[in-house]
Amino acid sequence: MSATLLATVAAGCGGASDEVGGGSDSDSAAANSGVSAVKLSLVAYAVPKVGFDLLIPAFNQTPEGEGVTFSQSYGASGDQSRKVESGLPTDIVNFSVEPDVTRLVKSGQVDEDWNQGEHKGIPFGSVVTIVTRKGNPKGIKTWDDLLKDGVEVVTPNPFSSGSAKWNLLAPYAEKSNGGQDPKAGLDYLSKLIGDHVKVQPKSGREATETFLQGTGDVLLSYENEALFAERNGEDVEHTNPPVTFKIENPVAVLNTSKNKEKAQAFVDFLYTKEGQTKWAEAGFRPVDEAVAQQFASDFPTPEKLWTIDDLGGWGKVNDELFEPETGSVAKIYDEATG
Amino acid sequence: MASLAVPKPPARTRGRSTGGGVGPIGIGVASLWLSLIVLLPLAAVFAKSLEGGPGELWDAISAPSARYALLLTVAISALVALINVVTGTLIAWVLVRDDFRGKALVNAIIDLPFALPTIVASIVLLSLYGPRSPVGIHLYATKPAVILALAFVTLPFVVRSVQPVLMEVDREAEQAAASLGASGWTTFRRIILPALYPALLGGAGLAFARAVGEFGSVVLIGGGIPRDTEVASQYIAKQIETDRPASAAAVSVALLLISFAVLFALRFVTKRKDGR
Numbered sequence: 030m031s032a033t034l035l036a037t038v039a040a041g042c043g044g045a046s047d048e049v050g051g052g053s054d055s056d057s058a059a060a061n062s063g064v065s066a067v068k069l070s071l072v073a074y075a076v077p078k079v080g081f082d083l084l085i086p087a088f089n090q091t092p093e094g095e096g097v098t099f100s101q102s103y104g105a106s107g108d109q110s111r112k113v114e115s116g117l118p119t120d121i122v123n124f125s126v127e128p129d130v131t132r133l134v135k136s137g138q139v140d141e142d143w144n145q146g147e148h149k150g151i152p153f154g155s156v157v158t159i160v161t162r163k164g165n166p167k168g169i170k171t172w173d174d175l176l177k178d179g180v181e182v183v184t185p186n187p188f189s190s191g192s193a194k195w196n197l198l199a200p201y202a203e204k205s206n207g208g209q210d211p212k213a214g215l216d217y218l219s220k221l222i223g224d225h226v227k228v229q230p231k232s233g234r235e236a237t238e239t240f241l242q243g244t245g246d247v248l249l250s251y252e253n254e255a256l257f258a259e260r261n262g263e264d265v266e267h268t269n270p271p272v273t274f275k276i277e278n279p280v281a282v283l284n285t286s287k288n289k290e291k292a293q294a295f296v297d298f299l300y301t302k303e304g305q306t307k308w309a310e311a312g313f314r315p316v317d318e319a320v321a322q323q324f325a326s327d328f329p330t331p332e333k334l335w336t337i338d339d340l341g342g343w344g345k346v347n348d349e350l351f352e353p354e355t356g357s358v359a360k361i362y363d364e365a366t367g
Numbered sequence: 368m369a370s371l372a373v374p375k376p377p378a379r380t381r382g383r384s385t386g387g388g389v390g391p392i393g394i395g396v397a398s399l400w401l402s403l404i405v406l407l408p409l410a411a412v413f414a415k416s417l418e419g420g421p422g423e424l425w426d427a428i429s430a431p432s433a434r435y436a437l438l439l440t441v442a443i444s445a446l447v448a449l450i451n452v453v454t455g456t457l458i459a460w461v462l463v464r465d466d467f468r469g470k471a472l473v474n475a476i477i478d479l480p481f482a483l484p485t486i487v488a489s490i491v492l493l494s495l496y497g498p499r500s501p502v503g504i505h506l507y508a509t510k511p512a513v514i515l516a517l518a519f520v521t522l523p524f525v526v527r528s529v530q531p532v533l534m535e536v537d538r539e540a541e542q543a544a545a546s547l548g549a550s551g552w553t554t555f556r557r558i559i560l561p562a563l564y565p566a567l568l569g570g571a572g573l574a575f576a577r578a579v580g581e582f583g584s585v586v587l588i589g590g591g592i593p594r595d596t597e598v599a600s601q602y603i604a605k606q607i608e609t610d611r612p613a614s615a616a617a618v619s620v621a622l623l624l625i626s627f628a629v630l631f632a633l634r635f636v637t638k639r640k641d642g643r
Binding site: 231242 | 430493497498505507508590591592593595605608609610611
């Protein structure tokens, strides 16, 4: 109880924590690398802490990562991105959605070619999943089931949370047939947001906590977040709907970083076979084909998996749906919750 | 906002001071300090809220969920102030007039809500009345939970303003009233209450102003459901988190004006009362 609560508090405040990775003491690290100990500041969205908790110690075991320490901050993706934009000292960012990195490209803090690599700046991802109370008492398995009478859905506020954007895109893609019939997609979202969504937690993690506190029948979330809650012994279970959405979580190095090389080394490590395996162990879907094959049984392939590219990419989707004031989803939210 | 929560002793000095002032430097430092920590930030919020013109300011305040949050905040704060007037007077009465073991401890506990970080209050209330309540009372994300949280953090105001006045109430007048056949209730109503009146109003006003701006204690237990349990301070935080700083500033200004109006009205009322 208190542990999960404190997690909420920490996540809620975008709390930072200093964590010294394993490995040798800083003196020998300095002797080995010829420079003083490096401390990298990682600013990330609300849920990948479980992943970084595995990745950072593994990175510290490599010659490149020896003695490197991290200060980590987790919170709502949009919120975190705006903090970095307004000057929070940061070396590496990891957001839920690409527009939160694009914001930093526009402000000149991230190089324009950040997503030109093999995996386009996406070291891991997930899929949108439906989390219910244990035993799924209301029998909710598909997007249509969410609109049944009396079903209350918990999903965060899409103007602070990246998770919320993915959650809404999944049924939108299905109903609009990949964006071809936007009206059908928006009609669905109007019903969902107007009649079934009552609370607006600010991040994916806060939404999970709200759900675990007993609010709502359904939580829309990342598959990895559902796995995390289940592994923690919470009384919930998740169902991947037959048609869902591929979540891609970008990582980028800031060009304002004082330790760009080390930061880049850490980001590169995320894509290595070892790094990818750690992500998979933490419940995130790896992007490396070979590692993905290896964990295929943990991450079932849905019947149909829509991607952001199917909808025309983030630039288009963000302008049309999520732009405050003018986006269609922004209007639906304004109407539903004023 | 925080400036409003600073307790000010309701007692005022009678008669304008003649001599013994701090001189121009003292006055200069005092006004510089006040400007830096209170007036300038307030002016900045006002300026921010008016960035898009008064029309936009009004739109932001009158948006349905903003209006609901403001009305809810005022209604609940008034109710909490009222609860405090009754329970605070009772507690002060017990502390002044009754003797019992552990009185010093109780006296100290009254100030705990002042010293405790309010988020701790929220955690305490959540573990007691949340979904995993050991006593089987589930208040999470309900209005009673918000009332409870606010009653907790505003507890000391009325007690601490009534207590000293009660100590100085003229016991002889009470005895005289009793000897003339007045019942306990009549004595309380006719002799004691008039003496307590300014202190009660002052304490209630501070409790109200504090409750209007309270955030930490409601944030976990209140649930923050728009148009149900979301209070104004939570609404403001949400606007900031969703990148609508102008709307946040507008609602802040509304909140500020409400608190200020209440504090000002109370000063006015109690002053008139004193001047009789």
